[in-house]
Amino acid sequence: MSAARSSTHWGAFSATVRDDGTFDVTPHPADEEPSALLANVPAAAGTRARVLRPHVRRGWWEDGPGPDPRRGDDVWLAVGWEEVLDRLAVEFRRVLDLHGPAGIFGGSYGWGSAGRFHHAQSQVHRFHNALGGSTRSVTTYSHGAAEVLLPRVLGDLSLLEDPTSWSVVEEHTDLLVCFGGLPAKNSAVSHGGATRHPVRGHLRRARRRGARFVLVSPLRDDLDGELGGDWLAPVPGTDTALVLALCQVLVAEDLHDVDFLRRCCTGTEQFLASLEGADDGVAKTPEWAEAITGVPAATVRALARDMAASRTLLTVSWSLQRAPFGEQPLWAAIALAALLGQIGLPGGGIGHGYSSTGGVGSPMRRHALPTLPQGRNPVRERIPVARIADALLHPGEEYDFDGSRRRYPDLRLVHWTGGNPFHHHQDLARLRRAFQRPDTVLVQDPFWTATARHADVVLPSTTPLEREDLGAARYDDHLHAMDRVLEPVGEARDDYDVLAALAQRLGAEEAFTEGRTSAQWVAHLYESWRAGPAVRAGVAAPPYAQFRRAGSLRLPPADPVVLHAGFRADPGRFRLRTPSGRIELHSATIASFGYDDCPGHPVWREPEEWLGSPVAARFPLHLVANNPATRLHSQLDHGAASAASKVRGREPLRMHPDDARERGLADGDVVVVRSRRGSCLAGLVVSADLRPRVVQMSTGAWFDPVAGAAAGVTCGHGNVNVLTADVGTSRLGQGCTGQHALVEVEAFRGALPAVTVHDAPVPAASSSPMAHPS
Ligand SMILES: Nc1nc2c(c(=O)[nH]1)N[C@H]1C(S)=C(S)[C@@H](COP(=O)(O)OP(=O)(O)OC[C@H]3O[C@@H](n4cnc5c(=O)[nH]c(N)nc54)[C@H](O)[C@@H]3O)O[C@H]1N2
Ligand SMILES: Nc1nc2c(c(=O)[nH]1)N[C@H]1C(S)=C(S)[C@@H](COP(=O)(O)OP(=O)(O)OC[C@H]3O[C@@H](n4cnc5c(=O)[nH]c(N)nc54)[C@H](O)[C@@H]3O)O[C@H]1N2
Ligand SMILES: [Mo]
Numbered sequence: 001m002s003a004a005r006s007s008t009h010w011g012a013f014s015a016t017v018r019d020d021g022t023f024d025v026t027p028h029p030a031d032e033e034p035s036a037l038l039a040n041v042p043a044a045a046g047t048r049a050r051v052l053r054p055h056v057r058r059g060w061w062e063d064g065p066g067p068d069p070r071r072g073d074d075v076w077l078a079v080g081w082e083e084v085l086d087r088l089a090v091e092f093r094r095v096l097d098l099h100g101p102a103g104i105f106g107g108s109y110g111w112g113s114a115g116r117f118h119h120a121q122s123q124v125h126r127f128h129n130a131l132g133g134s135t136r137s138v139t140t141y142s143h144g145a146a147e148v149l150l151p152r153v154l155g156d157l158s159l160l161e162d163p164t165s166w167s168v169v170e171e172h173t174d175l176l177v178c179f180g181g182l183p184a185k186n187s188a189v190s191h192g193g194a195t196r197h198p199v200r201g202h203l204r205r206a207r208r209r210g211a212r213f214v215l216v217s218p219l220r221d222d223l224d225g226e227l228g229g230d231w232l233a234p235v236p237g238t239d240t241a242l243v244l245a246l247c248q249v250l251v252a253e254d255l256h257d258v259d260f261l262r263r264c265c266t267g268t269e270q271f272l273a274s275l276e277g278a279d280d281g282v283a284k285t286p287e288w289a290e291a292i293t294g295v296p297a298a299t300v301r302a303l304a305r306d307m308a309a310s311r312t313l314l315t316v317s318w319s320l321q322r323a324p325f326g327e328q329p330l331w332a333a334i335a336l337a338a339l340l341g342q343i344g345l346p347g348g349g350i351g352h353g354y355s356s357t358g359g360v361g362s363p364m365r366r367h368a369l370p371t372l373p374q375g376r377n378p379v380r381e382r383i384p385v386a387r388i389a390d391a392l393l394h395p396g397e398e399y400d401f402d403g404s405r406r407r408y409p410d411l412r413l414v415h416w417t418g419g420n421p422f423h424h425h426q427d428l429a430r431l432r433r434a435f436q437r438p439d440t441v442l443v444q445d446p447f448w449t450a451t452a453r454h455a456d457v458v459l460p461s462t463t464p465l466e467r468e469d470l471g472a473a474r475y476d477d478h479l480h481a482m483d484r485v486l487e488p489v490g491e492a493r494d495d496y497d498v499l500a501a502l503a504q505r506l507g508a509e510e511a512f513t514e515g516r517t518s519a520q521w522v523a524h525l526y527e528s529w530r531a532g533p534a535v536r537a538g539v540a541a542p543p544y545a546q547f548r549r550a551g552s553l554r555l556p557p558a559d560p561v562v563l564h565a566g567f568r569a570d571p572g573r574f575r576l577r578t579p580s581g582r583i584e585l586h587s588a589t590i591a592s593f594g595y596d597d598c599p600g601h602p603v604w605r606e607p608e609e610w611l612g613s614p615v616a617a618r619f620p621l622h623l624v625a626n627n628p629a630t631r632l633h634s635q636l637d638h639g640a641a642s643a644a645s646k647v648r649g650r651e652p653l654r655m656h657p658d659d660a661r662e663r664g665l666a667d668g669d670v671v672v673v674r675s676r677r678g679s680c681l682a683g684l685v686v687s688a689d690l691r692p693r694v695v696q697m698s699t700g701a702w703f704d705p706v707a708g709a710a711a712g713v714t715c716g717h718g719n720v721n722v723l724t725a726d727v728g729t730s731r732l733g734q735g736c737t738g739q740h741a742l743v744e745v746e747a748f749r750g751a752l753p754a755v756t757v758h759d760a761p762v763p764a765a766s767s768s769p770m771a772h773p774s
Pocket of ligand 3: 141142143
């Protein structure tokens with residue numbers, strides 16, 4: 001038995017390791033609300049789903065690089081580290097010589113694991129930079145539309161990065177109106193680490209003080225039941241209409257704050273005129289909205305009056321902008337907050353993403369954390385992150401993004417480390433076609449993810465449990481010494497060592513490693529932090545050896561934030577970084593782009609797929625494809641917490657009892673879910689916690705294509721992204737729209753295919769001793 005400590009995006013823990021290598025996890029003592037996701041961690045040990053040796057796809061190994069329809073459906077060969085690294089070095093050299101560094105796609109989007117040095121994406125970016133750079137991606141799947149919109153209308157990203165702090169909300173907010181709720185499941189997670197989970201405590205104390213909650217969501221459990229709260233369940237994707245109607249009532253009843261609008265906003269006239277129908281002749285009244293959202297007009301009027309009479313905070317979860325025209329609900333809610341005139345007051349105004357992760361609402365640490373320098377990327381080529389399939393399928397084609405007209409680059413070598421596009425991207429059948437286009441796909445991952453299965457070369461990475469690191473995050477209050485809990489599994493190697501070996505073959509070893517081993521790097525990052533940012537921030541950090549022995553270091557708290565307090569008090573002096581210096585309810589800049597899908601002020605636009613559209617005649621259920629309660633994305637889907645939620649091995653799909661009855665379905669049935677793009681199996685859970693005609697199924701079940709597509713089913717396990725559409729939010733943001741899709745659900749008849757995706761692909765499992773082509 002031995003004990004060791006480590007950290008994940010969902011909590012820090014100590015592990016008691018038994019002699020057989022299995023272990024138990026004990027949450028960090030400072031954690032008041034440890035996450036149930038910790039139960040998934042032990043699954044990282046053992047060999048299930050692990051890549052144990054380097055593997056190559058036979059077609060690539062034997063026939064060389066090039067577009068290949070066999071990718072994703074070929075034989076795997078286990079090969080030795082030295083020979084595969086030699087072959088990869090030749091391929092990197094070929095692509096660099098023929099296409100330049102822009103021919104390498106190094107976006108490598110994904111959460112990877114906690115740990116400051118072994119952060120997979122930082123490692124791969126540093127490696128590419130040492131070779132001359134690579135094409136990258138910009139923005140995120142999380143809040144791509146917001147990242148483009150917010151700087152244009154509020155001047156920066158503070159609304160989603162550092163809104164008014166929970167401690168202020170707890171003390172001052174009387175009415176919290178939550179679009180998309182405050183789902184407890186999401187606050188379990190925070191990028192980089194979450195030693196403590198304070199969100200639920202803040203909310204309960206606010207409730208005890210008398211704060212009222214209004215949940216606006218298709219799902220009742222998006223708000224903790226103990227908080228009480230009214231539940232409004234608009235038709236998914238229609239929040240913009242609801243918010244515009246709330247605005248219309250405020251103006252019609254003279255409840256809007258004219259002084260705030262005059263001092264702090266621009267474009268008010270155009271926006272107010274649009275509420276009365278200046279654009280389309282239709283006034284945005286509660287009756288107009290009721291026909292779209294299903295929320296009674298009287299409820300909207302009463303809510304608008306309550307909001308004007310209370311210290312009101314609006315929150316818009318990130319999910320609302322992860323849908324077609326995703327810019328609109330956020331921009332409309334900003335306009336609503338401006339009309340209420342409480343922006344900059346303690347506990348009033350608006351935030352974006354409270355409880356979307358555990359960090360948002362904790363004041364963000366301003367000083368730097370220990371960080372691996374990535375060097376410089378001379379390649380200027382960038383794609384919006386969620387346009388990856390378009391880029392691979394349509395090199396050279398033009399597209400719009402945030403006011404500029406661009407061309408997709410010609411990507412030849414795709415290198416993914418620490419992300420899972422066959423988890424995160426939409427319309428997986430299309431992504432499969434896109435992944436057949438490049439010359440080479442290289443994936444480093446500890447696990448046989450669906451992305452690994454669509455690669456040419458799969459290199460086994462260690463997990464954080466198999467290496468030493470530093471754990472820290474910008475919202476967290478601890479710096480952790482992450483221990484090596486386990487020996488590397490199989491032939492897995494640290495990403496750093498793999499990239500160093502490749503860099504050595506490509507003449508870039510010194511630039512990449514600077515002569516340090518990974519242990520030396522970890523110590524170096526700590527010591528440079530201790531001597532610089534820590535001193536400036538007044539953190540008394542001990543020398544490295546002492547820090548490692550102690551196991552962790554408490555970081556001083558950052559000051560609570562009241563967002564836009566200075567701006568409100570003196571908008572002339574604390575100008576926002578918008579063209580007007582104020583909040584832009586109408587943006588002349590956005591208007592000048594001439595985008596019909598994102599004009600100059602917030603508007604309601606009908607998505608192609610919503611319950612009011614013609615597509616609903618064939619696909620009459622609205623799927624909410626949200627983030628999972630039982631895991632982080634696709635990570636450790638075979639872990640105990642995730643496995644326990646499955647129904648007959650399939651990802652659960654929740655459905656209202658009326659809809660189940662209408663289809664003759666019962667709890668526990670295996671069902672087929674179909675959209676215009678594909679189909680998957682799911683396990684039915686009947687629940688009255690949803691609006692009728694809404695079904696909910698989370699992301700993250702590993703994509704398990706059904707051989708021969710039994711009954712036309714494309715995924716036998718339940719990956720929602722076979723159902724979702726691969727279209728951007730708008731020409732402005734080009735964000736991910738994976739949260740919504742229209743579907744139909746029916747009973748599955750026939751022989752149930754086994755879920756095999758959590759085990760190594762069969763040919764690879766049987767290819768030892770090592771298969772080697774002669
Ligand atoms: N339909 C739909 N789709 C969505 C969303 C949605 O709401 N609906 N949400 C989107 C959002 S918000 C996000 S952020 C994305 C998330 O998408 P991703 O961040 O891509 O998902 P993860 O499952 O976290 O993938 C991380 C991968 O890194 C690997 N990994 C972990 N540690 C290491 C390491 O040390 N080295 C290496 N080499 N690999 C490592 C893991 O095994 C895993 O395969 O999904 C998006 N997709
Ligand atoms: N446990 C866990 N926590 C996570 C993650 C995870 O994978 N697992 N992922 C993390 C990441 S990367 C991110 S970006 C955040 C994502 O944070 P969010 O985007 O906020 O999370 P989601 O769970 O996708 O969606 C939140 C809720 O929005 C509601 N919703 C969906 N569509 C609509 C709509 O049209 N109108 C209204 N009013 N509500 C709607 C859904 O009911 C859903 O439960 O979560 C983070 N936290
Ligand atoms: Mo995300």
